[in-house]
Amino acid sequence: MTIDSILTEWTFRLESGYPTCDADYDVLHDVIMEMTDLSETDANRIVTQARGLNEDEEELELNLYQDLNDTLKLYSINYIDFDLLIKAIISNDRSKELIELIKNPLNKSLERGAYPIRGIEEILYDLIMKTVKITYGDPSELWLAIVFDGRVESTTETEESSIVSDVEIDGESVSLKNYTNIKFNFGTLPPIGRKLLYQFLNFAELLSGKQVNASNTRDSINEILDFLDHEEYEKQIRQFLRSSENTDIVIIQKLRNRIEQFYTLDDNLDKLIESFCKIIDNTLKEKIMKVSWWGMIIKGTKVLYLETSKNIYNQIKCRNDRLSPAIATFANNQLFIYGSQLGLNITAKKD
């Protein structure tokens, strides 16, 4: 197949033997698709070139680059490489709608619930995910910022652990997670809570003789709490605290101080197990409430879930002196949460 044979077939099909109107270039598209194995995108690119639009393409790219920066409000951030995205948008069949979406974002309002990503929004999402890379972040943040007319927060210059929010929408901070899995990693636990948590677990292991597994799963922690949750056991701890009050044995003094530390966390605490839940709840609160909203995209179904931090916290805080079923693990100092327990209905809505 040569270019000549394509041109011959094209001009043969045209009434005047040469292109006179825009529709004539659609004929070229048909000829390319019929006579070659080229993809739709490549065929479109060739037709665009034949239309003589390639001279304007550079200007189009520049404008789109500016539009993206304006929409995402990336005034001080210059590290996101949009080149591939811009090219992908321009060569897409629905480029007009995509550019319109970027120029005039939908300005959706933040509502608790599910937003299936469909239609032109899905095309934009796919293009962004394929072409953009962000260090310490996920490209889907760009998509969220465009669709909700938000502002992408700066992240790359800083440590990952200090990231507070990914996107700001109407003055509200949103942290976005994009996962295939049903377990969401909500990120690193705050340092003080983390320290207290592990101190407690070490000491609880010592008292109970049981061991928390390496991943710090909810079940293994709850197992220790089950052990500690006995009136008799609590009585013994208090007896120990009383009897060791005036001891000279340093090892016992140290153990006593460690136990007492957990009772002084809060005035109302009269059980060790309550103090543990207090530590957990404070740690989770500090982590979750750093932003106003959490967004979770499940890649398989392409559904974005938005939930307020307050509601997320209510779902994951301790219940009945045990870790909430929504907590999966604290593996590697990270907080993992089951999406299904947040009522995200992850399996619903196929795509």
Next chain:
Amino acid sequence: MIVDSIEDLDALFGYMQDRTCLVVPVLTDHQSHVSQNKISCIYIYTEDDVERLVPINHTEQLQGFSEHVHRFLELESVFVHDKKAWLQLGGNDSVYDLKTLWWCTYGETYDDSLYLQPAHHFYQRRHHQLAHVNAIIPIMQHAAMCQKIRKYAWPMIRNVKLTESYKTFNSLYPKVFAAIESAGLQVNERFPQPVAVHNNQVYTNYNYHTSTGRPSNAYRGFNFAAMNKEDGTRSAFCSRFEQGALVEMDFDAYHVRLIAKLIGYKLPEGSVHEYFGRFYFSTDTLTTEQYEQSKQITFRLLYGGIDREFLAIPFFKQVNDFIWNLWNQWKKQGYIRTAIDRRTMTREQFPDMTANKLFNYYLQSLETEFSVRKLDQVLNLLSSSETCMILYTYDSVLFDVPLSEAKHILPQIQDIMQSGNFPVKCKVGDIYSKMRDITL
């Protein structure tokens, strides 16, 4: 969350005023047709995150509010879970259909089954022979189901602009199909699914949220849209009137005439197939065999693509141009809009499209959009009569007519159906398998 006192209920109605609200009625019987059902409870969600569940007929209720159901049904401008069902429960027409909004927004049919909780499956399977089983499913399980519905619906309700296309669809389709469904069809003992029969009647169930917009129609395993003419299935349908009959009105060459209207081609009076046959066979008078062949050729050309040699016939030249213009629009924009409702059909919904397929889908949507408007007019005519429209199948409509009304109502129906040069053929019969041609 659960409303237990009349004071709470009054406060709820007060709160709902001038606020965007979602209303989800839960029926007592998941198997019975909505027109034969009762409401078990009603879930309400309003702006500012206020949600309530109002028990109507439920075993766990401290107080049921069945005498207040009408207050819910009279609500205006609220979003209801399923407007077609809402209307059959006696609800107000001035409400917004959530399922249609979902379909218009995401291009996917709304799937009720995704919202059921495991408890629903358990009770409904375990007590499959028990009527009104939803009345014993723990009410909090209904609440959980409704919350899931809310979770998917609310962001859409708050963010989507209600287009003119949506509003038109919303005002027409649920009303028309609710009216046909609630009329039911009288059946005799030959109906193959006795479980679906209720007081000698069976009920249809139209789903118009399909990819082409052409409604499917099946209920409890019986497909009303594809009833076999030969296997005796139709012999189960009869008139509900002691002195009455079934009357079927079929549009003659419906698609050809719709296409003619679409492309602005004036077809002559009389048979379309005779008209085209004269072109195909270069003769003024067609034999019976030629007439049949003419029919087949026309259908082949319209649905399978127009062969080059037929482009000499002006009608097919215009149709061919239309097909390619439509195809070019599709390629350029990635979508087209349907002819009347201006609903979008997008490339994401139809990934393997061809020019002819696109034209066929466009035609199917045109057929539905055009028919629904005619059905609406006929239903308005029938509003004060006993005659009822009982089945719509693409190019034909079935009526159950009492003898006392036949003489004056049938010509009026025919006039409406025929307006705009769409001749209809009428058939009459005691049972649906034995219909004979009549002239009104």
